[in-house]
Amino acid sequence: MEINHWHCYENMFSSRQFEASVTTVWRSGKISGEMHLSTGEEAITAGTVLQLQAGDAMALDHRGTSAMLMRGVDPFRLLREFMGKSDGLCHGQGGHMHLFSKRHLAASSGIVGATGPAAAGFALANRALRPGSVALAFFGDGAMNQGMLLESMNLAVAWRLPVVFICKDSKWAITTLSASVTGGKLVNRAIGMGMPATSIDGTDVEAVWKTASKSLIRARKGKGPSFIHATCTHPEGHFLGDPLLRIARHPVKEMKKVAGPMIKSAIHLQGASILKRSGSLATVTTLIGKTARDQHFSGKDPLSRLRRQLKKENGRLEKLENELINKNQAVINRALAAR
Amino acid sequence: MEINHWHCYENMFSSRQFEASVTTVWRSGKISGEMHLSTGEEAITAGTVLQLQAGDAMALDHRGTSAMLMRGVDPFRLLREFMGKSDGLCHGQGGHMHLFSKRHLAASSGIVGATGPAAAGFALANRALRPGSVALAFFGDGAMNQGMLLESMNLAVAWRLPVVFICKDSKWAITTLSASVTGGKLVNRAIGMGMPATSIDGTDVEAVWKTASKSLIRARKGKGPSFIHATCTHPEGHFLGDPLLRIARHPVKEMKKVAGPMIKSAIHLQGASILKRSGSLATVTTLIGKTARDQHFSGKDPLSRLRRQLKKENGRLEKLENELINKNQAVINRALAAR
Amino acid sequence: MKTNETMKTMSFADAIEDALATAMATDERIIIIGEDVHLLRVNLLSRFGRDRVLAAPISESAFVGAAVAAAMGGLRPVVEVMLVDFIGVAMDALLNHAAKTFAFSGGNWHVPLVVRAACGGGYGDGGQHEQSLWGWLAHIPGLTVVVPSTPADAGGLMLSALSHEEPVIFLEHKLLADYWLDYLGAGGRDTVTYDIPMMGATGPVPDPWQPVPIGKMAIRRNGSDITVVGVGVGIHRALEAATILAQNGYSAEVIDLRTVSPLDREGLCASVSKTGRMLVVDEDYQAFGLSGELAAVVLESGIQAKYGRVCVESTIPYSPEMEKQALPNTVRILAAANELLLKR
């Protein structure tokens, strides 16, 4: 399928808008528990999900919002689900980590790595019941260390399943830098399982689209799975209220809570050698520093990147954006007004 | 460490002898349940285990006999364990899949893939408590599809653990040809996790020794794990009484039991198309045929291979062998006589 | 059950296979997934082909997880984990996915999955290969657990499991499904013997197959002094014990739950109300399992009963002698029954 930049932008912009509103609602306390945004992943989602056809399936991780939206799930029902309401997508039973839409063959999981087996299973059913259709698996860099995901890559190769594995590499897994706990190169892992693997800039929707297009054709033709490694950034950190980001953003206020006990511990009489201790302190301050550096777009925002491309047609862009803003606001208002 | 061929041969020969006797005892009904021999793996065991030092650990799979023997575990106590006796290695509680020798830091598991995490854990303890010592992980080609093993390879790289991962590739996992369910190349999986990997002929004890020696030095120096892929053959199939091997060996008698229902099923009115059915039948006959071909040494017996090398000193060889035969027989007799 | 005209005799293993084949012939959505199924299910393979009998790598967490999603995608997978002991590596797929999808989706999405596994001990293979775990799995809301004890129930419960809309764990005891004994125990030897319950390993089955309803127990023997309740091989041990008790003048009722979850509370309570005594025979671990739940069910119903249990209390030892003691054998059942019968 050919990419339609405007269509992509529309979807990416809408998703971003929606998640910005979700952030506000979350901060107001109307959404309980964790909230993982897919903000920063929009190009990866658009470049893959917008190419799906009827009968295709997707397995989503804890950041399923943009994929659900772009697949056509009603944003009102999504937000109501986040709010735990009975008119939510899953009648308030699932929450944002457990979004399910049977009609779209779209299922989420809060268990890291579970999307690999799920996509393999969807692909198996699709091959039998809806020939030519595929399944997407979305997961992060951290998930690449989860056994069931690795297993599922082999399974998909062994059974020649129509799966596209999409690794959204944010460099981080909660507060852990993936590089510090991950050996080798991620694409090599896929190659080690016997499937073609490509590494791309996940903020470039065109690159994602093209790579995904090849993978999808391959899968639809019955030639088996492939692996896409796409980099991205989560400007809100792991989840809303990310502790490292809180410290990085409000060092005076937030560091106080942490620093006291930490310093007290560090200078405690018994314990490791001074050398080791200062090494540990360095570990922590590095984490905070790296967070501050990594977790913002620094020019790598998929949305503004595409926007720059479309800017020539200036009037159209603003008109579209205004429309989408209004549309989103209407949904949010409706969701907040409902009871 | 330099290889001592005679020492290797002594150990390999003794192990083979012991397992031949175990086979007899098993057939006599004095050993219950399954019995997986390590016959055919002796060069892999000798080339690795005989290089171990005090404080080194090993994690063994369901074929732990040769490794236990070569590490110095009393064969009498081993056989008594197989016989489920209270003077067995584990007082009859474990059995041949669950051999434990705390003194040797040697532990087995009947769960495929569990030796990966176990070796990583032993290595962690060794680094902290017995610096310079290592841990070996033994497992098969089938285990390379088990998530926890794959995970443990990454873990060992991430933590730079002194582990040597040793994949004994027999081509088979029970009655499944690993090639039919495994994508990519096994060494590439290890490389994908970030560790050096070497593929060798596991019937060549010298090749195993040299490769293992490098891996061990690397591990002892704190430079992290490595992966050895060593081919081998199990002439007795997966376990004693292997069903495919029984058919291959006694086609008339054994095939009768299988063929009747199978043919009946295959010609049943309802079911898949004739093309698919004949494909299935081909699958099964291929399995049996491949078993007959794969599951014997066909010149690739690690023991006779080494024997040919040592044959020049002919008198010494036979003297040694006679000694070992007698020694083994004495142990077996004692074990069978005890109550 | 039907009259004898419409019955034939079949082994436990054949009954499962026959019921499966019957269902597969009419429902194209049923597929088989598992390690070694090309040999273990060679009859189904040769009839239904490789697209419906899928040999899996040793990747339980991937292929059980995949089976969950395949069920969501419209298939009706029967996924085999060989021995139930191996479910450990795939537990997440059951605990957090199979069991929860219906609830999470707000009741919109079913997972019509059968997880098939061999269970149980008595052939000397050690504690990582002989567990039962039915009570353990039944703890998780959303999982149905069935444990047949006869060929008729094995086939009939398989039929029901295959048409159930939610995940069913189907456990076949190795002493009943005899190919496992050959595969994992005897290995073609005639020098080993096992205490195989004959009435369980072979028996009459309806022709054509009738589904056995999930959640319905069966009274295997009527009695008035004590209710002996269990599943699987335990039923046959209990029947043996009941015969001996009868010789001593005690009348034992033997109840085969057949389904561990959901329990047939009514049937159980009716029996225990009548006898006033409940002895649970359970090859799963004793603590925090089936035996406890039965106690709770009875107490909850306000029945005042004497209670005892004969279960597996620790890791099953490898040694055949010790194993015999560890499993609920007839001697242990008799001793416990007699103790209960003496209580006033």
Added chain:
Amino acid sequence: MKTNETMKTMSFADAIEDALATAMATDERIIIIGEDVHLLRVNLLSRFGRDRVLAAPISESAFVGAAVAAAMGGLRPVVEVMLVDFIGVAMDALLNHAAKTFAFSGGNWHVPLVVRAACGGGYGDGGQHEQSLWGWLAHIPGLTVVVPSTPADAGGLMLSALSHEEPVIFLEHKLLADYWLDYLGAGGRDTVTYDIPMMGATGPVPDPWQPVPIGKMAIRRNGSDITVVGVGVGIHRALEAATILAQNGYSAEVIDLRTVSPLDREGLCASVSKTGRMLVVDEDYQAFGLSGELAAVVLESGIQAKYGRVCVESTIPYSPEMEKQALPNTVRILAAANELLLKR
């Protein structure tokens, strides 16, 4: 417990950390393994260094399995699985390795391992993040399971766990260990509130630390009409209910098991013998779990008691309103207690 002179006040979370730090300072073998521990255990990291606080990849089956062998190799690992819900992917390490090595080795080889995890709901995070599973884990012979409800017990049980020779599952409820609530729930917000049991989240602890014996319950409130028994947050809900019951003229005894396995059978039976009524409050799933086992223990001891239970009966719903109903809340406890009290 000691007199007030030797007590200080501490939060539940600090108590665990303080006890851990105390033990780590004297026993070099204790190490911490887990995801994100460089931040979650930053105080231990800054004091004991990276060799003893190991940040793990998201590979629970590998690092829990490794922790088992590390314990066998001479260390005393505290391995964290973050939330107990995530144990699914690492279940094999507990079921078939940690729990069985001592038995398999013929009693020769111990596994002194602590598995630490947060558990429990009440902050609206959905059914894959709020399970309790203590009764489920306790089903496996060879696993010890502790669930503290106060800071003193949290620290004291951690100390005992660290010196225990066999694997201990240490479960800390998120409503008590408040950093989890900030991490997974509030995220720095002051717009959300939780029903935090104040007596559990902060309280007196002995100075210096005293180990709390494993397998010993504590009577939290003396009473004569009904025994309300449970662990963790359930205890605080039970105490609240007991206060209200007292206003209605009923005297409830509240028993904190503290250890789920092994159970303090004697203590429990003494109380239930006295009151004649047992109400189990259990945030784990109802069927085939703790509530059933307690029924069995009581019945086995020949005690004739009225019995009821307030547990989690299904997958925990995400919606805070529905979640509140699904968890054992004070209203549900009161209703069940009143029902039991009316039974003659």
